[in-house]
Amino acid sequence: MIETRDLTKRYGELYALDRLTLTLQPGDVYGFIGPNGAGKTTTMRILATLLNPTWGEASVCGYSIYTGSKEIRRAIGYMPDFFGVYDDMKVIEYLEFFAAAYRIKGPERHKKCEQVLDLVDLGYKRDALVTSLSRGMTQRLGLARVLLHEPQVLLLDEPASGLDPRARIEMRELLKELRNMKKTILVSSHILPELADICNKIGIIERGKLLFNGDVDAAISQVRQKHVYLIAVGDGLNEAAAKKLESWPEVAKVEFVNALEPMKVTLHDGQDDGSFLAERLIAERFKLKTLKEEEIDLEDVFMGITKGITN
Numbered sequence: 001m002i003e004t005r006d007l008t009k010r011y012g013e014l015y016a017l018d019r020l021t022l023t024l025q026p027g028d029v030y031g032f033i034g035p036n037g038a039g040k041t042t043t044m045r046i047l048a049t050l051l052n053p054t055w056g057e058a059s060v061c062g063y064s065i066y067t068g069s070k071e072i073r074r075a076i077g078y079m080p081d082f083f084g085v086y087d088d089m090k091v092i093e094y095l096e097f098f099a100a101a102y103r104i105k106g107p108e109r110h111k112k113c114e115q116v117l118d119l120v121d122l123g124y125k126r127d128a129l130v131t132s133l134s135r136g137m138t139q140r141l142g143l144a145r146v147l148l149h150e151p152q153v154l155l156l157d158e159p160a161s162g163l164d165p166r167a168r169i170e171m172r173e174l175l176k177e178l179r180n181m182k183k184t185i186l187v188s189s190h191i192l193p194e195l196a197d198i199c200n201k202i203g204i205i206e207r208g209k210l211l212f213n214g215d216v217d218a219a220i221s222q223v224r225q226k227h228v229y230l231i232a233v234g235d236g237l238n239e240a241a242a243k244k245l246e247s248w249p250e251v252a253k254v255e256f257v258n259a260l261e262p263m264k265v266t267l268h269d270g271q272d273d274g275s276f277l278a279e280r281l282i283a284e285r286f287k288l289k290t291l292k293e294e295e296i297d298l299e300d301v302f303m304g305i306t307k308g309i310t311n
C-alpha cells in the first residue's frame with residue numbers, strides 16, 4: 001500500500017530525510033515516531049505528493065509519487081499537523097464544502113457528511129461554528145474531513161498533538177475504529193506509548209534516519225540487552241540473599257533502591273533467562289516474596305533507540 005525506497009530530502013546541507021525505506025501492507029497501522037524535526041512531516045508531505053523528494057522512490061496504492069499524484073490524492077486522506085479552519089462557517093458547512101471539492105454530489109453529499117460526523121462523534125456540534133470548537137474537536141473535524149471520500153490510506157501527522165489527556169484517549173479510540181475499518185494508516189507522534197498499543201508496526205526516526213523498523217516487542221528487545229529482576233525475600237534476609245546472589249557467576253550486580261523496595265538484580269549480557277534465581281534462592285532456604293522481571297518503560301525504549309543507548 002505504501003512503499004518507499006531510499007527516499008531522501010535535502011535542504012542545502014541538511015538531510016531532512018535520509019534514505020528512508022519502509023513498507024506498509026494493506027491494513028497496517030504504522031506508528032511513525034520521532035522527536036521534533038526528525039523528518040515525519042517531510043515524509044508525509046512527500047507521500048501526499050505535496051513535496052518532491054531530492055531522490056529515492058515512493059509509491060502509494062501502487063502509484064508512483066512522480067507520475068501518479070492525481071490517483072494518489074484520490075486514494076489517500078492526509079491530515080497535516082496544522083490546518084486552518086474557516087471563520088464564520090458551521091461544522092456541517094465546512095464538511096459540505098470539502099465534500100463538494102471531492103465532487104461528492106446531491107443527497108449522497110449530505111449523507112456522507114452526517115456519516116463522518118457521527119464517526120468522529122461530532123454530530124451534536126453540527127451547527128456550531130468551527131472556530132468555537134476545542135482543539136480536540138477541531139482535530140476530530142480535521143479527521144472527518146479527510147474521511148469524506150472514503151480513502152483506503154490515511155496519513156495522519158501528529159493527530160494527538162496539543163490535546164489534553166481525555167482528548168488524546170478519544171483520538172486513540174477513533175484510530176482504533178479506523179483500524180477496524182481496515183484502513184492502512186501511517187500515523188506520526190513524538191510519543192511512543194501513545195501509539196504503541198494501536199500500531200502493529202512502528203518506525204523510529206531521528207534526524208531523517210530510520211533507526212528502527214519493526215514491532216513494539218522487537219523495539220524493546222533491541223534496547224534491552226541486560227535483564228533485570230526485582231527480588232525480595234522474607235524474614236529480613238534481603239542483605240544475606242544479596243550476598244548470595246552476588247556470588248553467582250550469572251549475576252552482574254545487585255542494588256538496593258531503598259529498604260522498602262525489592263533489590264534490583266542485573267544479569268550479565270546474554271543471560272536472558274532468570275528462572276535459575278528462584279530455584280537457587282529456594283534451595284538456599286530463602287523465602288521468596290518477590291521475583292519478577294523489571295518492566296521496561298516505552299519512553300526508555302524510545303530514548304534508548306534515538307540516542308543509540310542501550311541499558
Ligand SMILES: Nc1ncnc2c1ncn2[C@@H]1O[C@H](COP(=O)(O)OP(=O)(O)OP(=O)(O)O)[C@@H](O)[C@H]1O
Nearest residue numbers: 011016034035036037038039040041042043081190
Ligand atoms: N522548507 C524547509 N527548508 C529548510 N529546512 C526544512 C524545511 N522544511 C523542513 N525542514 C527541516 O527538515 C527537518 C525535518 O523536518 P520535519 O518537519 O519533517 O520534522 P518532523 O519530524 O515533522 O518534526 P515536528 O514533529 O516538529 O513536526 C527539520 O530539521 C526541519 O527544520
